[in-house]
Amino acid sequence: MFNSFFKKKIKNREKNISTLDENVFTIACILVEAALIDENFGSEEKKIITKIIKNNFKLNNIKEIQEVIERAVKSCKESSDLITFTRKIKQNWSIDKRIEVIEMLWKVCLVDGVLEPYEDMLIRRVSGLIYVDDKNRNIAKINALKKLDTYK
Helix, strand or coil, X not given: CHHHHHHHHHHHHHHHHHHHHHHHHHHHHHHHHHHHCCCCCCHHHHHHHHHHHHHXXXXXXXXHHHHHHHHHHHHHHHCCCHHHHHHHHHHHCCHHHHHHHHHHHHXXXXXXXXXXXXXXXXXXXXXXXXXXXXXXXXXXXXXXXXXXXXXX
16 A cells, blocks of 8 residues: 555656756757857856756756757757747747747747847747747737846
8 A cells, every 4th residue: 555655656756857847858958949049058048047947946956957958959950840849838828938938939039139139030930830829929029128137
């Protein structure tokens, strides 16, 4: 009886961990795609992606975060499939969390001080795919600009 109880506990814990890992990887892929779109994935962009993941997912292991980012870079270079990741976000996340994703994208795209047309287009596309309207996309941009200095 106790064995089955503990097995269920362990399975639930593993399920939560894998869900967290999947969410982190999904966000990392979207953010890396934004960083790669201008073909200049610099240290500022890597640094801000690391901080975004650390702050939003309450992760402290920088090495683990770097590994997730490296996997995301590899995945994005092999195939830039936004639909898979945006579908997960759209189906599993509340509208408030989806707006936060757009804010994260703005931070990555604005960290170098220049918003390239491709970056703006990517944010518009992701916003549409995860059902974030123009008003909330613009609010997310304003919030990102206000918070950007704390991420540098």
